[in-house]
Amino acid sequence: MHKGTSYGSIVVDLDAHHVVDLLPDRSAPTVTAWLAKHPGLTTIARDRSPEYARAATLGAPHAQQVVYQ
DSSP states (O other), X not given: OOTTOOOOEEEEETTTTEEEEEESOOOHHHHHHHHHTOTTOOEEEEXXXXXXXXXXXXXXXXXXEEEOO
């Protein structure tokens, strides 16, 4: 990461192999809100970011979380 650079989040359908959405940042509130609008998700693949972990738990509490390194 570089000072003065903004980072977003990319949402990908791993079954269909296509980008679903681009989010403006990596914050838990942004990702939580997106997940809450898509209640049918059953599995979330994410990195080990605590922000993504919190977002997945709050936005899709019934979805299984798969974490990669």
